Amino acid sequence: MPDPLFVFFAALTLGAAGLLVLSRNAVTSAMGMILALVGIAAEFFLLDAYFLGVLQVLVYAGAVMVLFLFIIMLLNTDKPETKYPWMKAAGGLAVFLFLSAGVVALILHSGALDKVAGPTPPELSNNPAEFATAAKAFGRLLYTKYMLPLQMAGLLLLLALVGVVNLSKDAKPNA
Amino acid sequence: MEHTTLAHHLLLAGLLFTAGLAGVIIRRNLLVVYMCLELMLAAATLALVAFSRFNNTMDGAILVFFVITVAAAEVAVGLALIVALYRRTGTVSSDQLNTLCD
Incomplete structure (x- = not known):
């Protein structure tokens, strides 16, 4: 039996994801998304990834979802979507069931079924960085092994900033 | 933590991913769709994170750090695109x- 806290937060996350997918009101969907992200952050905490859980709440459930809610209210698309055509709903349901069955089958056929947290497997044993909970471990790796990706991420954020400013300028009629 | 295996976490992640994909297909x-x-x-x-924790290596967690960074940048650009689209088409x-x- 898994940890009851894991079961609780898994049910919360899946329920919130269902609210996100099925609600016809965009604001309700956004609330479901926030709940799902907080649930995922709780799973991060249960996996001892405390730093990432905090980051998830701050960046995703905080900044990103506030941006989403702001845009939803700015565009004021408050009339809910009309009822789904049944073909489309059936297609979505079929995709969901098919892929869920695929996920379950894959997991049953992998070695993950009885794997519990343990020592580093031998094929990864020359890895210098063991799993650590402290933010210090992130900092050390980010400034040594992952220096180039870190710089690229910074460049990407700068480019996104410039792109957003450029996109949100008033479009001239002759542009 | 003792009896929660890797399979439990992968099952949850897979179901969430599938729910998101179904939403991308059925929502208009x-x-x-973006959410x-x-x-x-x-x-x-x-x-x-589950793989990182259960294999006792740090690299997966670092990758999550970068995924969160890229997702934040991507949301900013995508929402700007949607606003520009709304200005142009009204929907x-x-x-x-x-x-x-057609």
């Missing part, structure tokens, strides 16, 4: 954005 409000895409990213990060519903269709 572009903003909600479903974000849910798929978040499900993938959950699988990464964010994907079944009315069918100019290339």
Whole structure:
């Protein structure tokens, strides 16, 4: 039996994801998304990834979802979507069931079924960085092994900033 | 933690990813479609953290750090695109954005 806290937060996350997918009101969907992200952050905490859980709440459930809610209210698309055509709903349901069955089958056929947290497997044993909970471990790796990706991420954020400013300028009629 | 195996976490991540994909298929409000895409990213990060924890290596967790960074940048650009689209066409519903269709 898994940890009851894991079961609780898994049910919360899946329920919130269902609210996100099925609600016809965009604001309700956004609330479901926030709940799902907080649930995922709780799973991060249960996996001892405390730093990432905090980051998830701050960046995703905080900044990103506030941006989403702001845009939803700015565009004021408050009339809910009309009822789904049944073909489309059936297609979505079929995709969901098919892929869920695929996920379950894959997991049953992998070695993950009885794997519990343990020592580093031998094929990864020359890895210098063991799993650590402290933010210090992130900092050390980010400034040594992952220096180039870190710089690229910074460049990407700068480019996104410039792109957003450029996109949100008033479009001239002759542009 | 003792009896929660890797399979439990992977099952949760897989189901979340699948729910997000189904949402991308059935929803027509572009903003909600975009949120479903974000849910798929978040499900993938959950699988990464689980692998990282159960294999006792740090690299998966670092990758999640970068995924969160990229997702934040991507949301900013994507929402700016959706606002620009709304200014030009007056709608964010994907079944009315069918100019290339006919």
